[in-house]
């Protein structure tokens with residue numbers, strides 16, 4: 001596997017874990033209870049720091065090379081750059097909604113819920129489309145030299161959350177991820193979770 005694609009797939013796996021956590025927090029919200037806003041806030045911060053600033057720009061680089069190398073194939077992928085702008089806008093709306101619901105804002109719970117759902121669903125759709133079309137098309141059309149060059153652009157920008165020395169502001173979120181995954185493992189193993 002090509003290093004840059006490998007990194008992109010790994011990011012998708014990590015993002016999917018966070019979207020599952022948001023699902024759980026939104027389910028708590030739906031019960032008219034208080035979700036863990038600290039965790040939601042950390043997820044929004046993470047999306048701003050890593051997927052928005054590192055993951056999508058990496059994909060844009062691959063897409064730009066694809067458009068050069070195989071313009072017809074690139075057309076079948078669609079407007080990736082435009083999609084990334086939409087993904088970013090949905091994140092911005094979600095961050096704004098979170099500020100509103102936690103602060104003095106006038107947003108209703110229902111509006112917050114809709115914006116949060118739109119963000120989670122939009123991310124899932126976007127990743128699924130990339131895995132279904134963009135990544136396979138790029139893998140087929142780009143040459144070894146293309147990939148070697150793209151790999152050499154891989155920044156050393158570390159993922160602030162999914163790493164051994166997780167950054168302080170993400171420590172609580174990381175514990176939450178570990179707890180949820182432990183619970184899922186126990187449920188699969190047929191044990192009752194604690």
Ligand SMILES: [Fe+2]
Nearest residue numbers: 056059126130
């Ligand atoms: Fe993307």
Ligand SMILES: [Fe+2]
Nearest residue numbers: 055059127130
């Ligand atoms: Fe992606």
